[in-house]
Amino acid sequence: MRVKHLWHMTVLKSVAGALALILFYMLLFIKIMTYEGQTEYANLYDAFYWVITTLTTVGYGDIIVTSHIGKIYSVFVQLSGIPLVFGVLFTLVIIPWMEKMIHSNIPTKASKKLKDHIIICGYNKLIETLIEELKENDVPYILIEEDTGLVKDLLKRNIQTIFGAVYEEETLKNANIRDARFLIANRSDEMNANIVLTARNISELNIIAIVEDRSNKKYLKYAGATSVVSPKEMFGRFIGRKAADPFVNRLTGATEFFEGVSIVELPIYPKSPLIGKTMKNAAIREKTGANIVGMWKGGSLTFIIRSDEVIKDNSVLLAIGSTEQLSRLKKLTQHME
Secondary structure (H helix, E strand, C coil), X not given: CHHHHHHHHHHHHHHHHHHHHHHHHHHHHHHHHHHHCCHHHCXXXXXHHHHHHHHCXXXXXXXXXXXXXXHHXXXXXXXXXXXHHHHHHHHHHHHHHHHHHHHCCCCCCCCCCCCCCEEEECCCHHHHHHHHHHHHCCCCEEEEECCHHHHHHHHHCCCCEEECCCCCHHHXXXXXXXXXXXXXXCCCHHHHHHHHHHHHHHCCCEEEEXXXXXXXXXXXXXXXXXXXECHHHHXXXXXXXXXXXXXXXXXXXXXXXXXXXXXXEEECCCCCCCCCCEHHHHCHHHHHCCEEEEEEECCEEECCCCCCCECCCCCEEEEEECHHHHHHHHHHHHCCC
C-alpha cells in the first residue's frame, strides 16, 4: 500500500511540475510576442497552442517567432519537450494507463466468500502439485502471481489465481488474508521476508516460508514466519541417517503443509526397484498416489523433471502427498515393490 501511495505522489508531483512549466512557458511566449510586436498572438489561447505544439516538436509553423531571443527560446522549449513528454507523460501516465487497461481483465481480488483457505505467494512446479493435492482434499486456496501472462495461463488451467504484488498489503487483503488458514511464501528469500513482514502486520495466521539459502532461515523466523522449510537442510538430515533409515518403518522428516498433506525428501537406496527407470516408466503416482515435485541431481535441486529423467542410486526425490502415500513411496525407494 505504501509503495502504491508513493507512486501516486510521484505521478502527482510530476504532472503538477509539468503543468507549472507549461504555464511558465505560456507567460514567456506572451511577453515575447508583445516584444516582437505580434500582439495578436499575445493571449493565453495562442500561447497554450504554441507551447504544446513546440513541446511535442510538431511545430505547424503558423505562429513564428522572429527575434533572436524568440528563436533561442523556441529551441529551448523544443529541447525541454523531449524529456517532458516522453519522460513524464509516457512513463508515468500513458504506459501505466495502458498496463491498467491490460490488467483490467485479470482478477485482482478473491471472492468475498473465500474463507479458511490457503494463500500461496508465487508459483512453481512444487506449488502446482500442492494445488492438485488441495483440490483432491477439497481445501480452498488462492494463488497470487505478478506475471500477467502466467496468471492468464493459470486461470485457463482452472487454477484459482489473482494478479498482484505479493509483498503489498493491499494484495494480501484482496486475498482475504484475515479469513485465511495460513500463507505460503514461495519467492526469493529477500521477497519472502517482505511477504512475511507484510502478512504478519495484518494477521496472526500461520506462515510457511520456503527458503533457498538455509543461512536466511533465522531472518525469516525473525520476520514472523511460523515455520521455514529448507529443502537443502532436509536433504542433509536424510543423508545423515541414510545408512540406518531403510530399517525405520515410520515416515520421518516430513513437513506438514496442512492436515493430511506433507512434503518429504526420499533418497533412493541401492536395492530400490526404481533405479534405472525413467520417471514415466516408474509410474510413481500410479503406484503410490504421491507426486514427485523435485529431484536432487549432482548436489542441486531441480523442480523441472522430464518424463525421460532416469532415477539413479544417488537420486533424492522431493515428494508431496498424504502420510499413507508417502509411506508407500518410501518403501518403493528402499527395496520393496
